[in-house]
Amino acid sequence: MATPQRYTGLIARYRDRLPVSESTRLISLGEGNTPLIQLQNIPRLIGVDVDIYVKFEGLNPTGSFKDRGMTMAVTKAVEAGSQAIICASTGNTSAAAAAYAVRAGIKAFVLIPAGKIALGKLAQTLMYGAQIIQIDGNFDAGMALVKQVAEHAPVTIVNSINPFRLEGQKTAAFEIVDELGVAPDYHCLPVGNAGNITAYWKGYSEYAAASDRHAAVIDKRPVMCGYQASGAAPFVLGKMVDNPETVATAIRIGHPQSWDLAWKVQQESGGWFDSLTDAQILTAQKLLSTHEGIFCEPASAASLAGLFKDLGTGKIPVGSRVVCTLTGNGIKDPDIAIAQCQDAKPVTIEASLDAVKQAILDAL
Ligand code: AN7
DSSP states (O other): OOOOOOOOSSSTTTTGGGOOOOOOOOSSSSOOOEEEEEHHHHHHHHTTOOEEEEEEGGGGGTTTTTHHHHHHHHHHHHHHHEEEEEEEHHHHHHHHHHHHHHHHTTTEEEEEEEEEEEHHHHHHHTTTOOOEEEEEEEEHHHHHHHHTTTTSOEEEETTTTSSHHHHHHHHHHHHHHHHHSSSSSSEEEESSSSSHHHHHHHHHHHHHHHHTGGGGTTTTTOEEEEEEETTTHHHHHHHHOOOOOOOOOGOOSOOTTTHHHHHHHHHHTEEEEEEEOHHHHHHHHHHHHHHOOOOBBHHHHHHHHHHHHHBTTBOTTTTOEEEEEEEEBBBGGGGHHHHTTTSSOOOOSSSSHHHHHHHHHHOO
């Protein structure tokens, strides 16, 4: 007899706050429960009294926060009898969709912009065996096509316009409040389609209103700070961008799908959107890896770069408690990482004790 399935993922943990029933078959890879890491060296380096935590979503099963939404979206697609899912993607959604489809035993179709997704994400999606459809166009063009084709073919869309995606992703806010005992003062996030910032706000709001939680934490919600790359910053410009460009390919998005929802988050939380140059994003990425031992992908570092920009300016006061979400793992984008480290060339020596010893003494 087969052993009964044991579930350890976020649906099992927050089941009573998610739209599943006793009989729902969970499609899970043990996602969620990611570390909330308090920075130690960077606050000292910048010489500002600030309590910074990073929520390292790169440690999810496929290496990004997309797994939170995908476990819910695929669980519900399977529950509804769907045999295939589809998404447009800058890379991470395609990897997550592909993995959860395999787990469920259904088919995944992913539309990706040819030549514009990070190498690790492509490798993952290939390995999971998804049907990859590369298009000669950007994410926004792919998204428009996915919406159209879903009306003509039996496929369930698993982009964040699928409301179950946001249900799964809201659990990251639950985890943060459960761990800190209270919501942070500010929460910084990279913004592409703005599904994630919307989901966090939903999570904080639901938790703040939950009658079964301690009265002291009720009503406390963070100010939500959304950061974009300056070449792909529709929320900062206040209008859609037709040819978005940034080194952070994950957020190379000009027509965000959660436009109205995200503006509501900004208003309700008293937050803002701002943009960072590619150089600012890469500097923050490298600072995290070289000073804290945390390797996130470029798009993720926009959250920390945004905090650096707004800290102590009156927007984010000194002494605040801030959470930055690191949405994806740095290993996903080896090309950008290696390009950033040209000055740190490995030394090549002969394979002898003397040579290795000399190399160490030279470097000390
Ligand atoms: C690492 O995979 O849109 O604002 O197709 O991969 O919720 O869109 C990825 C988005 C931030 C932006 N950081 O989140 C996709 C995709 C990383 C990402 C975002 C993405 P949203």
